[in-house]
Amino acid sequence: MRIKAKLTIGVGLLFLMILLLALISGRYVYQLKADTANILKANYNTLEYGRNMLLALEDVGTDTTALVAFGRNLQDQQKNVTEPGEKETTLRIADHFTQLQKNTAEEGLKSFIRKDISELMRLNMEAIEHKSELATTTSENAILVISVVGTLCFIVAFVLLINLPSSIANPIKQLTSSIRQIANQNYNQRVHFDKANEFGELAQSFNVMAEKLQEYSDSKIDKILKGKKRIETLINNMHDAVIGINEKRKVLFANDEALILTGLKREDLVGKNIQDVAIQNDLVRLIAQAILQPGTAGDSTPPIKIYADQKESYFEKEIVDINITPTGEDEPQFIGQVIILKNITPFKELDIAKTNFIATVSHELKTPIASIKMGLQLLGNAQVGVLNDEQQSLVNGISEDAGRLLKITGELLNLTQVESGMIQMTMMPTPVYEIAQYALRATKAAADQKQVTIETIFAADLPVVMADGEKAAWVLTNLLSNAIRYTKDSDPIELSIQQKDQQIVFSVRDRGPGIAPEFLEKIFDRYFRMPNEKTEGTGLGLTICKEFIEAQGGVLSVSSEPGLGSCFSFTLNITGAKQA
Structure with missing residues (x-):
């Protein structure tokens, strides 16, 4: 039987039983009510009228209103005749009352009247007892019928309570467990419901789904194993x-x-x-x-x-x-x-070979370039011979080119130290002012040529720093040279040296075009040059500066605002000794 039919029959039968119980209970209650009302309306009223007539009869002869009261109750009783023999007895009372009205002193009439009233009351008392027995029988029948029907309702409800939830919950529980197994990829799971109801159809559909999933899984396992084998072969090769x-x-x-x-x-x-x-x-x-x-x-x-x-x-x-x-x-x-x-061994070998090649070539170029510089100095000496203007111009051009070649070879040699990780530092206590004075002297000619003023802001009583004085001075010279190169003619440059905690901060600020924010992180990259750069340079200077400062335990940084200039700063650690 289908679950819907079970629910309809079970709940419907329980509903009908409850409705029948309510109808039977209502019927018997109504019957009991009718019996009770009949006793109250008929028999009890007759007893009340009889009692009143007896009381009025006792006052006849002494109270003028006693006959009136007796007659009124007698009339009410004549309207309330309900039991067998009650009508005849009431008529006798009426005849005797008529005679009494004519002769109120006749005691024999009063005695007859009392007997008749007693008979009337006896009849109604017997009627009350009989109706009470009927009401008792009715209530007993009602209790019996209601008990039987209530028991049937209880049995039906108990059967539904025991069977209906389990018949619905157990298949759902079993189906839920099977679904969890399927979710865990156990596609061999099957559900078996013998009953031909909705759960049977659901189980059949579930089993078909599980079978198809198993077929799909089996068909994919071979592909998965092949794919796994391909990946393992690829990784191993x-x-x-x-x-x-x-x-x-x-x-x-x-x-x-x-x-x-x-x-x-x-x-x-x-x-x-x-x-x-x-x-x-x-x-x-x-x-x-x-x-x-x-x-x-x-x-x-x-x-x-x-x-x-x-x-x-x-x-x-x-x-x-x-x-x-x-x-x-x-x-x-x-x-x-x-x-x-x-x-990356091949790339590392190529990099090492490139570094060695640059170091060798740079080292070999320094000697002939130095010889060229010496020859140019001799040519410029008047004792060797006086040059005409055209010759002097050629000598000056050659001298400038030789200077640039010498600078490039020096930067390349420094770069080979950086790339090989063999930066040689001679760390010793170095006066801060010596580093600054060396850089100022080295850049004085270039500053005078562009009429650039280098403003110095030095803190008083600066301590000695632990540094390689030569390389620190080279870095400061490079920063000042860059500032002069990018500063317009006659604009000032600011060189500041201040103490901050246990470090000395060197800052070079110019008023050049500045650096765009997107290039600030690349400015220290090797061979990097600003787009549309017109000034000379190899793009190695700042890279070497950064490596030299970091090798001495310091930090090189830059801040800039386009159109307002740039500020390059580096730090060196102090030794704790005061400069003399």
């Missing part, structure tokens, strides 16, 4: 070392290149926690350093040097977080990481 871990830092896979680099067997790495392997293997610890030490993942790390392929090799480490968004959710979920070691 990569020239870069690849290690994959899950969210619990357990190694899921490692390609052959990673095993060769680490010197580990696959079973010693795959399936192990990477922190456990890192304890026993220095290279794994170096590779997974950003994972094992939180807070270093975003740091810029130098290439890793590993002895591989019978030589020192360089590898660049990259850590990729794997996040997925589960179906039905909005927030991504972290499921692991992939560590990639890119072999």
Whole structure:
């Protein structure tokens, strides 16, 4: 039977039983009410009239109103005749009362009247007893019928309470459990309902769905396995070392290149926690350093040097977080990481070769350029010979070109130190004023040529700094030269030296065109030059300045506002000693 039919029959039958119970109860209550009303209306009133007539009869002869009262109650009684024999008795009372009205002193009439009234009251008392028995019988029948019908209603309701919820809830519970199994990809789950109702149809549809899902899953497993095999083959054939871990830092896979680099067997790495392997293997610890030490993942790390392929090799480490968004959710979920070691040895070798080449060429060029400068100085000496104006102009041009070549070679030599990481610093206590005076003397000629005034703001009693005086002076000279180059003729330049905490701050402020905000972060990049730059330069000066200052424990920074000029500042640490 279908669930809808069960519910309709069960609830409908219970409704009919309750309605029948209500009708039967109402009928018996109405009957009891009628019996009670009949007793009150007929028999009780007759007893009341008889009592009043007896009282009035006693006062006849002494009270003139007694006959009137007797006659009034007699008339009411004549209208209330309901029981057998009551009419005859009432007529006898009426005849005797008529005779009494004629002779009120006749005691025999009063005696007859009393007997007749007593008979009248006896008849009504018997009627009351009979009606009371009928009412009792009616109430007993009512109790019996209502009890039977109520019991039937209770049985029907109890049967519905026991069977109906379970017949609905149990299949739903079983179906819910099966749906959870399907959600967990257990497509072998089936639901079996023997009853031919809505749940049976639902179970049939569910089983068809599960079967189709199983067929779909089985058809995809082969594709998934093939896809997995392709990915594993691709990873194993990569020239870069690849290690994959899950969210619990357990190694899921490692390609052959990673095993060769680490010197580990696959079973010693795959399936192990990477922190456990890192304890026993220095290279794994170096590779997974950003994972094992939180807070270093975003740091810029130098290439890793590993002895591989019978030589020192360089590898660049990259850590990729794997996040997925589960179906039905909005927030991504972290499921692991992939560590990639890119072999940059060929690029590093080319970079080293380029650096060595630049260093060699620059070093070799310095000697002939210096000779050219010396020859030009001799040509400018009047003792060698007097040059005409055209010759002097040529000599001046050659001297300027030789100076530029000498500056470029010097910057290239400094750059090779920076790139090779072999910046040689001679750190010693250095007076701040010596650094400033050296830079001012070196740039005086260029400032005078453009009629630029260098305004100095030096704090009093500045302490000594711990620095390489030569390179610090070179940096300050470079900053002043740039300021002179970009400053209009006759505009001032400000050189400020102040103490801030345990550092000395050197600041060079110009009133040139300034630097656009989008170029501020690139201004220290190697070979970078501003777009539409018309002044001479290699784009190496600021890069070398930054490396020299940072090698001395300081910081080089810039602030600028287009159209209002720029301010370059660098810091040097003080030694704690006061300058004499």
